Amino acid sequence: MRGEVMAKRNCGRTDRQDPPFVSGLQKRVTFLEVFDYIRQGTCRYSSLEENFVMETNMIATRVIPILGHPVAQVATPALWNAVFAARGQDAVCVPIDLPPAGLPAFFEWVRMADNVPGFLTTIPHKAALAGICDELGEAAALLGAANTVRKTANGGFAGEMFDGHGMLDAIAQTGAEIAKADVVICGAGAAGSAIGVEVVRRGARLLSILDRDPARAATLARQLADLGGTTVTTGLPQRADVLINASPAGSPGMAPPPFDAPLIAAADCVADALTDPAETALLRQARALGRRVVRGTDMAAAQADRMRQFLGLG
Template sequence: MTGVRVSGATRLYAVLGDPVTQVRAPELLNPLLAGLGVDAVVVPVQVGRGDLADVVRGLMRVGNVDGLLVTVPHKAAVCAVADELGPAAAVTGTANAVRREPDGRLLAENFDGLGFVRGLRAAGRSVRGAHVFVAGAGGAGGAVAAALLAAGAARVAVRDPDEARLAGLLARLARPGAPTQRPGASTHGSAGAYAAGPGDLARADIVVNASPLGMRPEDPLPFDPAAVRPDALVADVVMKPHETALLRRAAALGRPVHHGIHMLENQVTEYRAFFGWPENPAAPADANSGMS
């Protein structure tokens, strides 16, 4: 937070997670806010699973707290605390941003998936017509799967050891108004989103780790990159460490890789709109204004 000045008028945003040592939002967003002339700071707040509802309601009753960012493991649970869900949060059942509306109601939305797809596009990767394998049906995985379908991916095969969580996500993606599955997709894997089968990893054009695996050194790999096609992109949503064990292994095997930080970097435009931050940098202060 070098260069960030805090005063009695400073507005606050909290990143809620457990753990929070891996979060990258403060180091990315605090310089952005300073450059935009917004007197606000983003701070990490470690919150245990059982305390989430109390912490969210308490923080959002603090007058100078304007919003929350949410990371693992709270992206699904925070939806139950919110009064209203945005379109992406309603489809995925998860959220990564919460704001207080003028009437005091809490609105939650999820920008992970949109940030992920925009990150792929910025790297020159189109998802239209692609076969994508996604490991993880939780907060990030659900958002990524929904956004991939909305961006035109032909098939999104999702794998998760929690069968109930996976089934719930696929059911939400199949609802009217959501990115829809074509008939037969869930049974035959011909189109839309479906539970991954044995051959989906090897057939995919893009493979994504959308699970927390890789945040800790002792974590196993979410999938074997040696089973991925040599020309397929291996992507990770884990942001810290930057070079996860999965990406290191995939790169050593010659697979192209895509880092997790791109998902966060490409959500900034959405955060600006959601939280009401200005789009352009603030004009320099007048040197003769008498202010220091």
């Protein structure tokens, strides 16, 4: 018999409300519902994990690893597991702290594990995955990076990159417009590159790329300019409609991205891909100035359903 997934309530607890979707486990629950519940401040990630206790024989359970190095800051497992439990799906997302040298062996382990349909990844593995996968989706092929990998019917691996869709969908949900807008992206790594591709595809007028490595920023700017339709440059402009941090800047122990108060005040929307902290100093400043804001959790929610479908977890 397949393992069962049960949601147990915190019996005897009076200091926490259960998520509104706990009572209907067979109801279709979206990642956005879970993220919205968190955004309301009713509970934290930890209380979601406490609300949902996985009881499974772990033989039939589909396991979705998320790789990173480090991985302690990643909020994805708690959020995905809450959704799996609320849907009654026999699946679990687990974090794995894996140094880059371990990637080839990990791929072979996944190939042999029948209950692992694929996996997710974060810093620093996105670029390396593209070189190992047998097939790449459109965004992954263009960027040379992937954040989601699935096994294929012929025993190979297919990778795709969903960061760009996630960030731009989350920005659109605030009501901010990308078409004909002036946009700044801080960070020319895998996430920043994916977001840049989607900014160009959605018709921005001007895109400015910043990175602590000017050469990397210039390389990305040339690649994005080749897509056509958007003027792409490097450096920090005097004003912009949308500011996006897609770099580690602003994470614990690191300085915030180089967006000053006048630049933030002139923007319509300020977005930060970081999930730790959930509300970065950049976003607090933008919120205080009355700007629309997009958190890393908003971006993650917007791309999560795409990733789930790609992995065949319909």
